[in-house]
Amino acid sequence: MFSIWLLRGLLLGAIPVRSVWGGGSQLSPESSLIWGPGLRADVVLPARYFYIQAVDTAGRRFTSSPGENAFQVKITAPDEQFTRVGVQVLDRKDGSFVVRYRMYASYKNIRIEVKTKDNHVAKSPYILKGPVYHENCDCPQEDSKVWVEEMSCSHTIPQIQKDLANFPTVDPDKIAKEIPERFGQRQSLCHYTIKDNKVYIKTYGEHVGFRIFMDAILLSLTRKVTMPDVEFFVNLGDWPLEKKKTTQNLHPIFSWCGSTESKDIVMPTYDLTDSVLETMGRVSLDMMSVQANTGPPWEEKNSTAFWRGRDSRKERLELVKLSRRYPDIIDAALTNFFFFKHDESLYGPIVKHISFFDFFKVRHQLLFILF
Ligand SMILES: *[C@@H]1O[C@H](CO)[C@@H](O)[C@H](O)[C@H]1NC(C)=O
Numbered sequence: 001m002f003s004i005w006l007l008r009g010l011l012l013g014a015i016p017v018r019s020v021w022g023g024g025s026q027l028s029p030e031s032s033l034i035w036g037p038g039l040r041a042d043v044v045l046p047a048r049y050f051y052i053q054a055v056d057t058a059g060r061r062f063t064s065s066p067g068e069n070a071f072q073v074k075i076t077a078p079d080e081q082f083t084r085v086g087v088q089v090l091d092r093k094d095g096s097f098v099v100r101y102r103m104y105a106s107y108k109n110i111r112i113e114v115k116t117k118d119n120h121v122a123k124s125p126y127i128l129k130g131p132v133y134h135e136n137c138d139c140p141q142e143d144s145k146v147w148v149e150e151m152s153c154s155h156t157i158p159q160i161q162k163d164l165a166n167f168p169t170v171d172p173d174k175i176a177k178e179i180p181e182r183f184g185q186r187q188s189l190c191h192y193t194i195k196d197n198k199v200y201i202k203t204y205g206e207h208v209g210f211r212i213f214m215d216a217i218l219l220s221l222t223r224k225v226t227m228p229d230v231e232f233f234v235n236l237g238d239w240p241l242e243k244k245k246t247t248q249n250l251h252p253i254f255s256w257c258g259s260t261e262s263k264d265i266v267m268p269t270y271d272l273t274d275s276v277l278e279t280m281g282r283v284s285l286d287m288m289s290v291q292a293n294t295g296p297p298w299e300e301k302n303s304t305a306f307w308r309g310r311d312s313r314k315e316r317l318e319l320v321k322l323s324r325r326y327p328d329i330i331d332a333a334l335t336n337f338f339f340f341k342h343d344e345s346l347y348g349p350i351v352k353h354i355s356f357f358d359f360f361k362v363r364h365q366l367l368f369i370l371f
Helices: 002-012 017-021 144-150 158-164 172-183 211-224 270-277 287-291 314-325 356-361
Strands: 033-035 048-053 072-076 085-091 096-103 107-116 126-132 189-195 198-204 230-235 305-310 330-336
Touching: 072 085, 072 096, 085 287, 096 107, 096 287, 172 189, 172 230, 189 211, 198 211, 211 270, 270 287, 305 314, 314 330
Parallel strands: 305 330
Antiparallel strands: 033 048, 048 096, 072 107, 085 096, 107 126, 189 198, 189 230
């Protein structure tokens, strides 16, 4: 039996032996597990998601992939002729999968079917009793406490709590005057006001293009939940602003960056929030697709230290020189020259960019953390 499967695997080529057998075990539709927020109508996300864990007939969890196409997922709105929804099944190669779907319309109900071959998996089909809203629906939950519960948000987030502890009270009128006076000339800042669940903004500084990322997350939030009236400042720059040594008269500023020497309140950076909002849309690099593109197993990853980038610092040029001297240890090359003169005899030719996922083919990446 085994040899027949082996032969078939080899003949078909595309099916590796391990995929068919999952290390010698048989996939069980009933014992496999399905869970996650994407099975609940009230969890409104840009892309909804849930997990599948493959379990074998002996009740053991798979720890390697049972095959990329082991599970088939179908999502439909039973009351409609067409369902505008995109579905992706991401193989995490550890026996589990992430299924995500992006809805392009709201529906009364949604039916999620997960099958392996022709058998329903776990408690499939799952019926989400709606309304099931899509990301762009302006359909806020009026009670923000209910929303926090529905979304299973953590009750505390230690880092935010710690950053906020510097500001036991805030006088909005005072900071509305003082923060622009202190930083408004030379930095890029936004003063946001949320009132009656509408977002208002006043910008300071010349380069405020990055406000679009903050606007986007606030607008997404106000579509999901009626936000309390609130005012705050956001720093759009690449470095923290509040660097006073004392704790006297600190100014509360939300930033995408921080340090142990600064008092900015750090929030998730714009490319993270953007990739979440645009999941399965404009963006292909998000925290979930990374889970399905981790490259070869560790033993098979290339152990030459790896770096790609542009010439934005002298140290980078030095690294490229080192790489040319010790190519067996370091593979470092420049993808662009902008700041320095390109001397090909010193730094070699400019190389093409590589795919983000190709970085997972190597064991060691060299990073520059310099200011
Ligand atoms: C590892 O990568 C380097 C260049 O980055 C290459 O020269 C070398 O052949 C690779 N090693 C293996 C084992 O593939």
